[in-house]
Each structure stands twice: as structure tokens, then as C-alpha cells.
Amino acid sequence: MAAAQPLLEVRDLKVHFFTREGVVRAVDGVDYSVNRAETLGIVGESGSGKTVSSLAMLRLVPPPARTVAGQILFDGEDLLTRTPKQMAALRGRRIAMIFQNPATSLNPIYSIGAQLTEILTWHEKASRRDAEPRVIELLGLVGISDPATRLRQYPHELSGGMRQRIGIARALLCNPSLVLADEPTTALDVTIQAQILELLAELQARFRMSMVLVTHDMGVVARMATRITVMYAGRVCETADAATIFNAPQHPYTRALLESMPRIDHSYAGPARRVLPSIPGRPPNLLNPPSGCRFHDRCPEAQVECRRLLPVETAVAPGHIVSCLRRGSPGIVA
Amino acid sequence: MGTVRYILRRLIFSAFLIIGVSMILFAMINAIGNPIEILLAERPGITDEIIESITQYYGLGGSVTDRYFTWLGAIIRFDFGTSIIYNLPVSEMLLTYGLETLKIQIPAILIALLVSVLISVLAATRQYSRIDFGVIAGAMVGHSLPGFLLGILLILLFSYWLGILPSYGAYSTRNLLMDSMVIDGLWHMVLPVAMLAFFNTATLTLLLRASLVDVLRQDFITAARASGLPERRVVFGHALRNAFIPVLTYLGILFGLMLGTAPVTETVFTWPGLGALYIMAIQQLDYPLIMGATMIITFMLVTATLLTDIAYVIIDPRIRLA
Ligand SMILES: Nc1ncnc2c1ncn2[C@@H]1O[C@H](COP(=O)(O)OP(=O)(O)OP(=O)(O)O)[C@@H](O)[C@H]1O
Ligand code: SF4
Ligand SMILES: [Mg+2]
Numbered sequence: 001m002a003a004a005q006p007l008l009e010v011r012d013l014k015v016h017f018f019t020r021e022g023v024v025r026a027v028d029g030v031d032y033s034v035n036r037a038e039t040l041g042i043v044g045e046s047g048s049g050k051t052v053s054s055l056a057m058l059r060l061v062p063p064p065a066r067t068v069a070g071q072i073l074f075d076g077e078d079l080l081t082r083t084p085k086q087m088a089a090l091r092g093r094r095i096a097m098i099f100q101n102p103a104t105s106l107n108p109i110y111s112i113g114a115q116l117t118e119i120l121t122w123h124e125k126a127s128r129r130d131a132e133p134r135v136i137e138l139l140g141l142v143g144i145s146d147p148a149t150r151l152r153q154y155p156h157e158l159s160g161g162m163r164q165r166i167g168i169a170r171a172l173l174c175n176p177s178l179v180l181a182d183e184p185t186t187a188l189d190v191t192i193q194a195q196i197l198e199l200l201a202e203l204q205a206r207f208r209m210s211m212v213l214v215t216h217d218m219g220v221v222a223r224m225a226t227r228i229t230v231m232y233a234g235r236v237c238e239t240a241d242a243a244t245i246f247n248a249p250q251h252p253y254t255r256a257l258l259e260s261m262p263r264i265d266h267s268y269a270g271p272a273r274r275v276l277p278s279i280p281g282r283p284p285n286l287l288n289p290p291s292g293c294r295f296h297d298r299c300p301e302a303q304v305e306c307r308r309l310l311p312v313e314t315a316v317a318p319g320h321i322v323s324c325l326r327r328g329s330p331g332i333v334a
Numbered sequence: 335m336g337t338v339r340y341i342l343r344r345l346i347f348s349a350f351l352i353i354g355v356s357m358i359l360f361a362m363i364n365a366i367g368n369p370i371e372i373l374l375a376e377r378p379g380i381t382d383e384i385i386e387s388i389t390q391y392y393g394l395g396g397s398v399t400d401r402y403f404t405w406l407g408a409i410i411r412f413d414f415g416t417s418i419i420y421n422l423p424v425s426e427m428l429l430t431y432g433l434e435t436l437k438i439q440i441p442a443i444l445i446a447l448l449v450s451v452l453i454s455v456l457a458a459t460r461q462y463s464r465i466d467f468g469v470i471a472g473a474m475v476g477h478s479l480p481g482f483l484l485g486i487l488l489i490l491l492f493s494y495w496l497g498i499l500p501s502y503g504a505y506s507t508r509n510l511l512m513d514s515m516v517i518d519g520l521w522h523m524v525l526p527v528a529m530l531a532f533f534n535t536a537t538l539t540l541l542l543r544a545s546l547v548d549v550l551r552q553d554f555i556t557a558a559r560a561s562g563l564p565e566r567r568v569v570f571g572h573a574l575r576n577a578f579i580p581v582l583t584y585l586g587i588l589f590g591l592m593l594g595t596a597p598v599t600e601t602v603f604t605w606p607g608l609g610a611l612y613i614m615a616i617q618q619l620d621y622p623l624i625m626g627a628t629m630i631i632t633f634m635l636v637t638a639t640l641l642t643d644i645a646y647v648i649i650d651p652r653i654r655l656a
Pocket of ligand 1: 017019024026044045046047048049050051052053063064100216286
């Protein structure tokens with residue numbers, strides 16, 4: 001029983017932006033959990049609240065956003081009740097983050113070596129002299145050739161892929177138990193994307209760490225994730241293990257996402273070409289989210305009640321959670 | 335290697351710049367005409383012979399180019415001729431008055447730098463809070479307050495009503511405070527330095543706060559926080575240094591022009607400084623003094639610009655030394 005306790009458990013998390021125009025419900029009641037040494041893929045369109053919910057794990061949501069409700073149980077303890085000091089001690093040491101854009105997530109005026117050793121010396125009270133060999137070793141591990149030279153280089157002297165490797169090394173410096181990877185390959189060339197994903201998978205297995213891999217790309221989670229959570233407009237649609245999501249998806253949004261993925265066995269050119277289906281409509285404005293089910297105005301299966309009732313997550317099978325009125329989820333008026 | 339060559343090239347460029355300014359200055363002054371004629375022609379009892387002899391005395395005869403090179407040769411030896419109004423060597427005057435100006439300007443800029451860093455950090459880390467709005471409003475008002483108004487208010491408050499600080503001059507004319515030149519000098523510096531520091535703080539805070547707000551929004555700041563670095567290090571170590579990059583140019587100009595930018599303060603506090611002297615020289619057409627002061631200010635500005643460029647290379651590794 002105790003052994004099955006997940007490393008991270010997020011319950012009913014709500015992060016709202018308090019703007020002049022009103023409250024933007026960027027994350028509005030999200031639940032998910034991450035087991036030890038597994039990769040949870042979180043999939044969602046742009047603006048569905050992926051980055052904001054990752055930052056919420058570290059209690060670093062930017063103003064005017066605030067985490068207004070929920071629990072974030074890390075190793076059984078709620079991070080939202082931790083003191084700022086306790087939080088700071090966790091960041092980078094037990095929970096680390098890899099950022100979406102490697103071009104902007106390294107400080108342009110400090111050398112790679114200065115930035116990485118600073119973190120190590122701070123957390124482990126190590127001297128620069130002791131920290132440097134470890135940084136060099138880790139840079140080697142993330143596939144950077146000639147790490148001792150790179151140490152003296154500045155971010156602008158490196159390619160995007162190289163910078164993202166540095167970003168990964170920075171996250172792994174203190175051997176964290178949980179790594180939040182926020183679209184780590186979105187800003188990179190396709191060929192580099194594959195290399196970085198491979199590296200992440202390898203490191204995850206090697207250090208037996210848990211990883212939350214956030215992406216808008218079903219193809220990425222297909223390669224990487226043990227389990228998958230699909231998000232839409234700040235809420236969770238469906239969570240299941242990867243095979244179930246791809247072979248027996250239940251939620252209409254998950255199905256639509258899968259149908260809009262290009263498939264290797266289909267031809268999209270030539271006389272017998274298929275048209276790649278896309279989800280009609282646009283992602284909703286979270287300032288005024290649709291009533292009832294957030295997906296109702298784009299959902300092919302929507303019924304009258306979907307406008308009125310907000311579906312609550314329900315298990316349709318062990319480990320398979322869906323929130324859709326037409327899959328047996330109860331609805332609440334909201 | 336690259337840096338040394340860059341500095342060398344900038345040095346040569348600076349020298350050309352100064353020579354260029356000296357030519358333009360000389361040409362412009364020359365275009366006004368023979369100063370002796372302008373100053374004395376209308377006076378009764380001035381004959382052409384007298385004008386001729388005075389013209390010779392001040393070295394104003396001969397062709398323009400001859401006179402330019404004579405003048406250039408002299409100023410390289412720090413000889414700017416004799417002031418027409420004061421009948422003193424201009425070089426000596428520049429030194430005395432210039433040092434008095436530096437005495438209030440340098441402390442004022444340094445104090446402003448320190449204070450504006452603290453205020454900017456306070457405001458930018460609390461963006462859109464009451465403190466932040468208060469700082470913006472205060473800095474805007476300070477930035478646009480007329481100089482003489484603040485000067486007079488300071489004199490009213492501290493000299494007239496409270497009677498604790500002197501309102502004019504750099505030293506007491508009769509009894510030195512505590513019989514010490516140093517203490518008496520510092521005592522006289524307080525109000526002018528406060529006034530200059532106030533205006534510099536207002537402007538620097540506006541620039542620095544805006545820049546800092548911008549930097550604090552960047553991903554690498556969130557990343558530094560996500561790495562567990564304490565807020566102190568994130569703000570002072572990572573954000574502030576980046577925030578200074580766009581402010582550096584302004585700081586360079588502040589230092590570069592400081593000999594000439596305090597005339598109002600110097601006038602309000604009757605401070606024997608170069609800014610007030612310069613304006614008086616212009617009003618009274620004291621040619622040697624105008625030219626000497628202009629050259630000194632040009633030299634300072636060019637030097638400060640050079641130092642700013644070097645500072646950029648040191649602080650920002652992205653700058654390519656082309
Ligand atoms: N400064 C802000 N003010 C108001 N709302 C904001 C602000 N920043 C983000 N949001 C809201 O938060 C929502 C989620 O943003 P987030 O960055 O988490 O999306 P994301 O899923 O990471 O998207 P992407 O794939 O583009 O990175 C956005 O849709 C937006 O409505
Ligand atoms: S609840 Fe209704 S609108 Fe929402 S996904 Fe299910 S069927 Fe579609
Ligand atoms: Mg994002």
C-alpha cells in the first residue's frame with residue numbers, strides 16, 4: 001500500500017490570473033499523479049495551462065497569477081503549505097525544471113560554467129573547485145563534447161540543441177527525484193528534437209527519476225510516456241496508460257487529437273490523398289470559459305446537458321480516468 | 335587580443351573625434367569675427383591702432399589655419415590662453431572651477447547610483463504594487479521638478495529655517511567650521527550634492543526600474559529561481575547586471591558631461607563650479623574660456639564614451655568586437 005504512493009499527487013489544482021479584465025482560469029481543477037521512476041506525459045493545446053501548472057509545482061507562478069486552490073503532494077507532503085524557505089530548498093535539488101525555450105532560459109551574460117556551478121555550490125555548499133568536475137561530468141552525460149571548453153563559453157555561442165542539453169544538465173545537477181520538462185523540444189529542429197527526447201529517456205531510466213513531460217505533441221508522448229494526461233482549457237479530459245490512450249481513447253477530445261495526428265500509413269499527397277482532420281473551432285478564452293463542459297462547442301458528441309453540467313473525473317477502468325458526461329462522469333452545475 | 339585591439343582602435347577614433355570637435359569649434363568661433371573688434375569697437379576712445387595691438391597680444395592675427403594650429407599646439411600643452419574677463423590663465427581656471435564641480439558631481443552620481451539601485455529593486459520586485467506606483471510617481475515628479483525650485487526649497491528649509499547648513503559657497507568666508515578645511519568643505523557640499531543626487535536618482539530610477547521589470551520577466555530569471563537560488567542572488571546576481579546594460583549609456587553620458595551639467599545648482603548655491611562659469615563665459619563672449627571649457631568637456635565626454643564601450647564589452651559577452 002505505502003509502496004504504491006505516488007511521488008507527486010496533484011489534487012484539484014487551480015491557478016488563476018487576476019487581470020484587469022477579470023479572472024483568467026488558466027488551471028481550473030486539475031488532478032494527476034506521477035509514480036516513482038515513471039514519465040507522465042501531459043498533452044494539451046497551446047494555452048491549455050501546461051506551463052502554468054508546471055510552474056505551480058515549484059510555487060513559481062508569475063504574478064498576476066495565484067494558486068488559489070488544491071493540493072500538491074510531493075512525497076506525501078503538501079507543497080502549498082511549505083514555507084518559502086522550505087520551497088527554495090526543494091527547488092533544483094528535489095524538483096527541477098527543464099524550460100520550453102533554451103534561447104531565453106539561460107542567462108546571456110554568464111558563462112555556462114558559472115551558471116551551473118553556482119547552483120551546485122549553493123545547494124551542496126561545495127566549493128567551486130569541487131563543483132566544476134561534477135559539472136563537466138554531467139555535461140558529458142548530456143552529450144556535450146569537450147565539456148571543459150564549453151564551460152567557459154556563453155549561451156549565445158551555442159546552438160539551440162546544445163543549449164537545451166545545458167538546460168537538461170542544469171536540471172539534473174543535484175540528482176532530483178522529479179523533473180518537470182516543459183515542452184523541452186518544441187523550440188528545436190525536428191532532427192534535434194529526436195536526439196533530445198532520446199537523451200531524456202535515457203537519463204530518466206539511468207537516474208530512475210520521475211518526469212512530467214509536457215507537450216502539445218501526441219507523437220512525443222507516444223515515444224516517452226508511461227502514462228498520459230490530456231488537458232483542455234485548464235482541465236483534465238482523460239488520464240490512462242499510454243497504450244490505452246492510443247488504442248482505446250474514451251474522451252472525445254483525446255480522439256480528436258489522435259485523429260489530427262499525421263500517420264505514417266496514410267498518404268496526404270497524390271490523387272487518393274486524405275485530408276488530415278483538424279478539430280473545428282478554436283481553443284476557448286479562459287477569461288470567460290464555456291459553461292458546462294469546456295469542450296462542448298467543439299465536441300462532436302455534445303448534447304444539451306453538456307452546456308450546463310461540468311463533468312467530474314471518473315474511473316472507467318482501473319487507472320483510466322475520463323471526464324465526459326457521455327462516458328458516465330457525473331456532472332455538476334458550474 | 336581582440337579586446338586590446340578593439341580598445342586601441344577606439345582610442346584612435348576618440349583622438350580623431352576630439353580633433354574634429356576642435357576644428358568645428360574653432361571654425362564657429364572664427365565665423366563670429368574678431369572678438370576684439372566685437373568687444374571694443376563701440377567703446378569711445380578705441381582707435382584702430384589699439385585694436386590692432388590687442389589683436390596681436392591675443393594672437394588673433396594671421397590666417398585662420400595658422401591660428402588654428404597655434405591654438406591646437408597650445409591646448410595640447412594644456413595652454414588655453416588668458417581669459418578676457420578675468421585676465422587669468424584659462425587652464426588654471428578650468429582646473430580650479432572644474433575640481434569644484436567634480437567635488438559635488440562625483441559624490442552626487444555615486445549616491446544616486448546606490449539609492450536608485452535600492453529603490454528600483456524594491457519597486458521592480460513588487461511590480462504594480464503600491465510601493466511600485468509610489469516609486470514611479472515620485473521619480474516622475476522628481477525628474478520633472480525645476481532645478482532652481484528644489485534648490486530654493488532646500489535653502490529655505492535647511493539654511494533659513496533650520497539654520498544648520500550653509501546656503502552658498504564652497505567654504506566659509508570667515509570662520510571655518512570646527513577650524514577644519516575638510517569639515518567645512520564637506521559641510522558646504524551637503525546641499526548642492528543633495529540637489530544633484532536627487533535629480534540623478536529620479537532619472538536613474540525611472541530607467542533602472544523599467545529595465546529591471548523587463549529582465550525579471552525573462553525565462554532565465556524563472557529558471558534561476560527554479561534552480562533553487564535564493565531571491566537575493568536571483569535579483570542582485572542575475573537580474574540587476576542584465577538590467578544595467580541599457581542604463582550604461584546613460585551613466586556614461588552622466589559622467590562624461592558632468593563638468594557642464596550643474597550650472598543651475600552652482601548658481602543657486604553660488605558654487606564656484608565650471609558649469610556656471612561656462613555660461614557666464616558665453617554670455618560675456620570670453621572666447622578663450624569658452625573654447626577651453628568646450629574642449630575640456632568634449633575630452634571628458636569622449637573619454638567617458640570610450641570607457642562605456644569598454645564596460646559593455648566586459649559586462650555583455652554577446653557584443654562582437656568587429
Ligand atoms: N500574464 C497573463 N495574463 C493573463 N493570462 C495569462 C497570462 N499568462 C498566461 N495566461 C493564461 O494562462 C493560460 C495558460 O498559459 P500557459 O503558458 O500555461 O499555456 P501552455 O499550455 O504552456 O501553452 P504553450 O503551449 O503555448 O506553451 C493561457 O491560455 C492564458 O490564457
Ligand atoms: S461532456 Fe459532452 S461536450 Fe464534454 S466531452 Fe463529453 S460529450 Fe463532449
Ligand atoms: Mg508553455
